[in-house]
Amino acid sequence: MSPKVTEEHKENRRLEIMRAAAEVFKRKGYDAVTMQDIIDETGMSRGGVYAYFGSKEELFWALLDQIDDSHAAGYAKLLDRYRNAWETIEHFLRYQEKEIGNTHRSLSPAIFEFFSSGWRDADRQPFLVGRYKRAVGDFARFLRAGVKRGDFRPLQEPEAIAQFVISFLDGLSVDVLLLGSEVCDYRAQLDSLRLYLHQVLQIAETSREDGGSQSTTGETP
Amino acid sequence: MSPKVTEEHKENRRLEIMRAAAEVFKRKGYDAVTMQDIIDETGMSRGGVYAYFGSKEELFWALLDQIDDSHAAGYAKLLDRYRNAWETIEHFLRYQEKEIGNTHRSLSPAIFEFFSSGWRDADRQPFLVGRYKRAVGDFARFLRAGVKRGDFRPLQEPEAIAQFVISFLDGLSVDVLLLGSEVCDYRAQLDSLRLYLHQVLQIAETSREDGGSQSTTGETP
DNA sequence: TTGAAAAACGACATCAGTGTCGTTTGTAAT
DNA sequence: ATTACAAACGACACTGATGTCGTTTTTCAA
Incomplete structure (x- = not known):
């Protein structure tokens, strides 16, 4: 008797299926993907894959959790423990630029599709709400820290600014996704x-040694 | 020989099908809707409906065109021919507030779903791009008019501001749709x-007789 | 080497949705 | 009233995806 393969091997198989699935989701979005597509990508059999994941949705949740774990950590770290307040913002913006520029090569389109066609689904909403609140919370905390240090003298509540920024970034992502990066010129918008x-x-006009590279978009005419 | 029913009757039937379809799309979004749902809502037969619309997508395009015609006109008019520049902005914002507040009772969720699951579809993209460019163009034109009159002294190019505003509004709509209006507090965000x-x-602090009701969100602490 | 049990396989039954098409019904001109 | 033709009907065949399950293969302990 006794188990016939190691626990590790099972975990690897699981990961391999997830990797293949991610590949397919990147290529075809969410709705258009069928279990058969994923099965084909893995090179395994129907029954083999179903032994690990009972449905496309289950598989997608596994991917989401995986991404979320790795992502959330990095995102929070980005805003914590900074040296220079404004420099951190520049850093944050550069990070966003990279993320948004990479949108169509990532899982974002599939994720977006997953949630937008499932917004009625009570199971899916909490995930997004969590993500949103976390993002807003992290940014607001960063702002408050900056206020305490005297780096920022905000004209609004940090919470309000944070919400505003997140909404804008959400909109920018959506626009890039649906319209293409050329049409909505996301770099210029991040400058805005x-x-x-x-x-x-x-922010005082002369922030440390940082020159005047803020406005590629043009000054007042 | 000669036709057996009047042209008008056929048009009415067409409109009735569209009305029923809109009803169903409002209730169930886009993907989840089947032709059968629409057929049931009309009370007609399968063949009857198919005689007018060959597919769900064709039907949805008909609805989109209908909406777009009525919408675009009103939107442009809102920004043209204003008396007081800032007042027009207030008006615009109030209009957006109403629109966004009504999101989940309108076709917006279905439209959103339609385009987000079909963003790879080359046929769908032009529609969105047109909509976006029109919105940005209208807003930028309004800003330029205000500049010419001396009402605005923008710190950026009007185009850039317009894009920024539209992206933000897109983001806000998406967030309201996916997270609910309570979570993202869209009224406060419109104040921002x-x-x-x-x-x-x-804008000069004292714009005409308008008092200081701008910041419900709070002044600098 | 053998054999027992788990893992992997893939054919199959099922299901939901689609679009068609032969039939029935309604209308208006004669 | 009759009739001829279009409109409306709804049963049906088809498609594509799903999840299951009996069979085959693999693996490891004995």
Whole structure:
């Protein structure tokens, strides 16, 4: 008797299925993907895959959890423990630029599809709400820290600014996804966001050694 | 020989099917809706409905065109021919507030679903791009008019501001749709947008007889 | 080497939705 | 009233995806 394969081997198989699934989801989004697509990508058999994941949705949740774990940590770390307040914002914006620029090569389109066609589904909503509150919370905490240090003198409540920024970034992501990056010119828009933050936080014009590279979009005519 | 029913009757039937379809799309979104649902809602027969619309997608496009015609006109008119520049912005914001507040009772969720699950579809993209460019264009034109009159002294190019505003509004709509209006507090966020515009356009503090009701969100602490 | 049990396989039954098409019904001109 | 034709009907065949389950293969302990 006794088990016939090691626990590790099972875990590897599980991961291999998830890897294959991610590949397919990146290529085809969410709705258009069938279990058969994923099965084909793995090279395994129908029964084999079903032994690990009972449905496309179950598989997708596994991917979401995986992503979320790795992501949330990095995101929070980005905003914690900074040296120079404004520099952190620049850093944050550069990070967002990279993320958004990479949208269509990532799982984002599939994730977006998953939640937008499932927004009535009571099971899916909490995930998004959690993500949103976490993002807003992290950013607001960062702002409050900056206020305490005297780096920022915000014209609004940090919470309000944070919500505003997250909403804007959500919108920008959606627009890039649905319209393409050329149409909505996300780099210029991130410059606008930089300018907005610069103003609403009342940053002194000469922030450390950072020059005047804020406005690629043009000054007042 | 000669036709057996009047042209008008056929048009009415067409409209009735569209009305029924809109009802179903409002209730169930896009993907979850089947032709059968629509057929049931009309009270007609399968063949009857198919005689007018060959597929769910064809039907949805008909609805989109219908909406778009009525919408685009009103939107442009809102921003044209204003008396007081800032007042027009207030008006615009109030309009957006109403729109966003009504999101889940409108076709928006279905439209959103339609485009987000079909963003790879080359046929669907042009529609959204047109909508976006029109919105940005209208808003930018309004801003330029205000500049010419001396009402606005923008810190950025009007185009950039317009894009920023539209992206933000897109984000806000998405967030309201996916997270619910309580979570993302869209009224407060529209106040933030008002404050942003007030600053970026360098509106004098005392604009005509309008008092200081801009910031429900709180002043600098 | 053998054999027992788990893992992997893939054919199959099922299901939901689609679009068609032969039939029935209704209308208006004669 | 009759009739001829379009409109409306709804049963049906088809499709594509799903999840199951009896069979085969693999693995490891004895």
